[in-house]
Amino acid sequence: GNSVTQMEGPVTLSEEAFLTINCTYTATGYPSLFWYVQYPGEGLQLLLKATKADDKGSNKGFEATYRKETTSFHLEKGSVQVSDSAVYFCALSEDQGAQKLVFGQGTRLTINP
Amino acid sequence: DSGVTQTPKHLITATGQRVTLRCSPRSGDLSVYWYQQSLDQGLQFLIQYYNGEERAKGNILERFSAQQFPDLHSELNLSSLELGDSALYFCASSVGAGSNIQYFGAGTRLSVL
Numbered sequence: 191g192n193s194v195t196q197m198e199g200p201v202t203l204s205e206e207a208f209l210t211i212n213c214t215y216t217a218t219g220y221p222s223l224f225w226y227v228q229y230p231g232e233g234l235q236l237l238l239k240a241t242k243a244d245d246k247g248s249n250k251g252f253e254a255t256y257r258k259e260t261t262s263f264h265l266e267k268g269s270v271q272v273s274d275s276a277v278y279f280c281a282l283s284e285d286q287g288a289q290k291l292v293f294g295q296g297t298r299l300t301i302n303p
Numbered sequence: 304d305s306g307v308t309q310t311p312k313h314l315i316t317a318t319g320q321r322v323t324l325r326c327s328p329r330s331g332d333l334s335v336y337w338y339q340q341s342l343d344q345g346l347q348f349l350i351q352y353y354n355g356e357e358r359a360k361g362n363i364l365e366r367f368s369a370q371q372f373p374d375l376h377s378e379l380n381l382s383s384l385e386l387g388d389s390a391l392y393f394c395a396s397s398v399g400a401g402s403n404i405q406y407f408g409a410g411t412r413l414s415v416l
Contacts, residue, residue, distance in 0.1 A: 235305070
């Protein structure tokens with residue numbers, strides 16, 4: 191079946207460091223890809239998405255590019271802030287008719303001042 | 304605020320009991336999804352309803368059931384509870400059955416003692 195694999199966490203960085211969180215997927219067909227973020231005590235918020243190969247999703251300084259050849263959707267940010275501390279989930283949608291999401295295991299990110 | 308409301312925020316109960324979790328989707332959204340987040344299984348899709356009808360089913364146990372009412376709110380019923388059912392249960396909503404973006408509620412934390 192379809193699956194998503196994220197890099198193991200937790201990840202700890204200093205403020206203004208460069209961030210990469212790796213995400214690879216296995217899917218049949220042409221899924222849409224997402225990054226969701228979960229702040230402490232809150233639900234998941236959509237961070238960015240891409241719906242077809244070579245699409246780049248971006249939001250709040252975060253970017254991810256849908257790479258069909260490497261089945262990847264890595265999350266990047268050039269300069270992280272303390273407020274970016276959260277758990278990040280990579281996800282794919284399984285099919286167009288019923289948009290159930292398949293999530294990776296999540297990566298906890300902590301940014302130190 | 305995503306516009307998706309889940310109640311209660313916390314629920315503590317005993318093994319063998321039955322509980323009901325409630326979700327009100329964003330105004331205008333016809334689809335409701337339920338997910339379970341646990342330490343060992345991660346975030347897993349349970350079930351989707353669209354305009355009152357079951358649309359897709361995931362790894363939902365037979366002891367669990369859901370429904371969506373004419374006013375589009377949804378309830379997730381969990382019965383014969385076991386310790387392993389302790390988890391965070393999220394509801395999400397989207398505009399259509401195959402819409403890409405799902406908006407998540409803050410979740411209901413269920414503790415089975």
